[in-house]
Amino acid sequence: MKNILYVSLLLFCLTSxxxxxxxxxxxxxxxxxxxxEVPITEVASFKGQQVTGVSVSNxxxxxxxxxxxxxxxxxxxxxxxxxxxxxxxxxxxxxxWKIGDPVVEDKxxxxxxxxxxxxxxxxxxxxxxxxxxxxxxxxxFVFNLTTNTLSKTFILSKNSYHPDSYxxxxxxxxxxxxxxxxxxxxxxxxxLDMHSGISKRVLNDHVSTSAEMTHLTFGDKKxxxxxxxxxxxxxxxxxxxxxxxxxxxxxxxxxTSAFDEDDENKIQDQVRFIAKTxxxxxxxxxxxxxxxxxxxxxxxxxxxxxxGSIHTLVEGEKIKWADTFSIYNKHLYFTNSRINExxxxxxxxxxxxxxxxxxxx
Numbered sequence: 001m002k003n004i005l006y007v008s009l010l011l012f013c014l015t016s017x018x019x020x021x022x023x024x025x026x027x028x029x030x031x032x033x034x035x036x037e038v039p040i041t042e043v044a045s046f047k048g049q050q051v052t053g054v055s056v057s058n059x060x061x062x063x064x065x066x067x068x069x070x071x072x073x074x075x076x077x078x079x080x081x082x083x084x085x086x087x088x089x090x091x092x093x094x095x096x097w098k099i100g101d102p103v104v105e106d107k108x109x110x111x112x113x114x115x116x117x118x119x120x121x122x123x124x125x126x127x128x129x130x131x132x133x134x135x136x137x138x139x140x141f142v143f144n145l146t147t148n149t150l151s152k153t154f155i156l157s158k159n160s161y162h163p164d165s166y167x168x169x170x171x172x173x174x175x176x177x178x179x180x181x182x183x184x185x186x187x188x189x190x191x192l193d194m195h196s197g198i199s200k201r202v203l204n205d206h207v208s209t210s211a212e213m214t215h216l217t218f219g220d221k222k223x224x225x226x227x228x229x230x231x232x233x234x235x236x237x238x239x240x241x242x243x244x245x246x247x248x249x250x251x252x253x254x255x256t257s258a259f260d261e262d263d264e265n266k267i268q269d270q271v272r273f274i275a276k277t278x279x280x281x282x283x284x285x286x287x288x289x290x291x292x293x294x295x296x297x298x299x300x301x302x303x304x305x306x307x308g309s310i311h312t313l314v315e316g317e318k319i320k321w322a323d324t325f326s327i328y329n330k331h332l333y334f335t336n337s338r339i340n341e342x343x344x345x346x347x348x349x350x351x352x353x354x355x356x357x358x359x360x361x
Contacts, residue, residue, distance in 0.1 A: 038314045040356050043333065044080045048347040049073065051335045053169075053282075056328035057116035057145055063089060064335065064353055068110040068129045070346070071099050076108035077123055080353070089121075090148045099129055103136045106150075113324070117172040119145050122179070126167050138167040140179065140192075154179065154192055160199040162186040169282060169324075171234040171241070176256055180232060180241055187211070187228035189243065191259045202259060203229075208271050212248030216279050216297050216340070223340045231283035233291055242291060244280055251275045251291075251304075277310065278302060281337075282324040286358060292332060294322035301334065301356070314356050331355040 043062065053065040062080040066073050076097075079089040088095040097107040113124040121143045127136040138161055142152040161167065166185030173180065181190040187210040192199035203209045209229035215222045227246035234241055234256075242253045251274040258270040278295030285291050289306040292313070300315040301322050313332070323337035333355045342349070 038356055040314060040316075040318045040354050042352055042354050044084065044086065044353040046086075046351045046353075048349065049075075049351065050337055050339075050342070050346060050349075051323075051351045051353060052337050053111075053113040053324045054326050054333050054335050054353055055114045055116040055121070056326045056333055057121070058118065058328075059145075060328060061116070061145065062333070062353075063114045063116060063121060065111040065114045065123070067112050067126070068099070069131060072347075076111040076125075077114060090143055090150070103127070105153075108141075109135060112167065113169045115170055115172065116145070116326075118174075120151065121145055122170060122172060124167060124170050124181070126165075128166055128185075131166070133163040134161070134165060137161070138165060140170065154194070154197055154199075156181075156190060156192065157199045160190045160192075160201040168230050169232050171232055173234060173236070173256060175236060175239070176259075178256070178259065180234065180256075180259075182229040182232045182243055183209075184228050184230045184246060187245075189229060189241075202264065202267050203254075203271070204264075206268060206271070208250070208252040208273075209243070209245065211245045212250060213279070214247065216247055218297055218340050221340075231280050231293060233283040233285045235285055235289065237289070242274065242283060242285070244277070244283060244293070246281055247279060249276055249279055251277050275304065275308065275310070277304070281321065284325040284327060284332075286327055290359075292325055294319070294334075296321055296340070301332070303359070311359075313359060318354065327358070330358050332358055 049066050051064050052067055055063050065077050075088050075095045077089045079087045108125055110126040110128045112126050115122040123141040125139050127134045127138050138156045140154040144151045164185050165183050168182045168184040170179050170181045177194045179192040188204040189202050190199050211226040211228050214226045215224045229243055230246035231244040239256045240253045241256055244251050253272050253274050254270050258267050261267050280293035283293040291304045295302050299319045301313045303313055304310050320336040320338045322334045324335050326333040336352045
């Protein structure tokens, strides 16, 4: 059986190599399951409000967001205070937009991700509602975490997104002074130069950014969706950007230096197939180079070590579509967005923010 699995994985790697002009293939080891008894602590819960993103600042401030996938979203961005209160961030006005309102500069429309980086909070507004085409150019609002005021707005350049784009997540690269985005609505990545404010689209409809599957399987049920490039993680030590389609099982990476090229073919030539993994949503790297992601179909959170081995951090019924991750004080924070369970009204459903201790290194 092991030999059969090895041969299957090798054939998969060779096929992916051919598709992406890859020059370097890594063979992965069989998944190793660790203890499932790792305690999971609930940090906050949200009844009838579907949380997706989470980010914890370097001072321990906790932020979450709620995309506008339906009517009735009470807040787009919330800070969970030290006394467990849920407070609109940065204030109530920014969170007051409703479906049907005019689109204005100082209100969130459809926030999909929040990322605390150094002393700022980057709020990614898809400018999309109800999974429809964008109402306005997608953008990132940057808030100063000392003053809790807007310090900068980056608006994506016209040719870097499509009408059906759903800009999903971002990573800030201080070394290159760039922000990298995934687009799960229309396969591709977006690279924004923070000096000029100009963004460009790369790997548009490329095999590495496109959904591999039209569904995921949860028990005996199929979740029928084709979701493109979604999870993203930045390795600043080795200058590599990792990314993954949501409905797919292939992890890809590209050197951040590739985005200095203007020739799309030269960018595509540097795409690397990294490993066969479970189907995840968000991803994050820790300081030791471990890449964390969910196995959505099996209620797990896994991590891939720098040596290529894959391990299970935690699994069980307390994990219900682990959506987005953040790391603070040796703990992995994650949201349960329960996406596969929803087929109608969510007013009685409870969505949670949780944390679990990182493995001892």
